[in-house]
Amino acid sequence: MENEFGTLLRKLREQKGMSINQLAEAAGISNSQISRMENGVRGVPKAPTIRKLADAMGASYGELMTAAGYLEGTNGSFAQEAAPTPDWATYKDKRDFKKMLEEDGELMFDGIPLDDEDRRRIKDVLTGLFWEAKQMNKRKKKRSDSPDGK
Structure with a gap:
């Protein structure tokens, strides 16, 4: 699930034309944390972090929660x-x-x-x-x- 989440996160961020730094600032999350998520180095984030990422990118919270393994x-x-x-x-x-x-x-x-x-x-x-x-x-x-x- 971690890799699936990170892959989706990177894909959505790139589709929105955002850099890691831009997403970090918009979501209120460190850029290193986002980089670790995308590269599968960090585990799946908690739901409030996923909500921040979804809101910052204008992405589907449900889609991110599913990729993270919370909703199945x-x-x-x-x-x-x-x-x-x-x-x-x-x-x-x-x-x-x-x-x-x-x-x-x-x-x-x-x-x-x-x-x-x-x-x-x-x-x-x-x-x-x-x-x-x-x-x-x-x-x-x-x-x-x-x-x-x-």
């Missing part, structure tokens, strides 16, 4: 579209899920508000995880309801 789907790649509602989901399940997603106003990561694209991606991942957890709970209930308790 179950198959090792980031979920591109929301998981479909399973056939077994009841009206109550769907209502509960919708309420859970919409009840909380602003989604944040590490104290930083997420942009629309990042919010959509996070909701997509949460959708898949929610339905998976619901299905596991339904299986557990069926087992405990059976006469032998298995």
